[in-house]
Amino acid sequence: MPIVHVFACSGRFPGREALQAYVAPAYTDDGDAVPSPFFLETGLTRYEPACIESALLPAPVPLAQLLDGVSYADSWLAQACADAQAQGVLADTSVCVFAPNQLAHPQCSSLHYVGSYRYRVD
Numbered sequence: 107m108p109i110v111h112v113f114a115c116s117g118r119f120p121g122r123e124a125l126q127a128y129v130a131p132a133y134t135d136d137g138d139a140v141p142s143p144f145f146l147e148t149g150l151t152r153y154e155p156a157c158i159e160s161a162l163l164p165a166p167v168p169l170a171q172l173l174d175g176v177s178y179a180d181s182w183l184a185q186a187c188a189d190a191q192a193q194g195v196l197a198d199t200s201v202c203v204f205a206p207n208q209l210a211h212p213q214c215s216s217l218h219y220v221g222s223y224r225y226r227v228d
Contacts, residue, residue: 107224108205110178111148112186113217114197116166125162129201130155144217149210150203157204166196169220173200182223189221 119125131153132140144150161172169190173183190197195218203209204225213219 107226109222110182110205110225111203111209111212111222112169112173112190112220113201113203113212113215114169114172114190114195114220115199115217116197118217119162119199122162125160125199125201129158129160144201144215147215148203148212149214150207151210152206152208154206157207159202159204161200163198166198169195169197169200172197173202176202177204178225178227181226186220186223193218193220195220 119128127142129142129144131142131145134140139153141150145153159176161176163172168187170183170187173179173186176183197218199217201217203212212222
């Protein structure tokens with residue numbers, strides 16, 4: 107089963123543009139990718155941009171509300187929300203990294219690492 111890595115934070119990003127600058131790579135004039143801070147912190151490889159989902163709300167909320175509508179939620183979201191609640195996480199920003207993206211060291215992110223969860227694609 108593939109894995110999703112879930113990150114959350116509060117008060118760090120003033121808007122979607124700042125969040126995207128942290129998560130997505132930049133590109134040189136020649137079209138070469140420049141790793142984003144998130145790539146460098148987590149060791150992200152096998153980058154597939156369509157398999158990274160993020161959310162940004164105006165105020166901190168429980169993870170269940172922040173991740174409402176996230177992909178494959180029926181197979182992993184309940185566990186992630188239980189973990190976030192146990193960790194005392196309220197957040198206004200989330201980043202979910204789905205396969206085929208791979209993270210070498212997700213716990214090194216400057217975002218709060220909620221955890222990793224197996225999910226069903228069917």
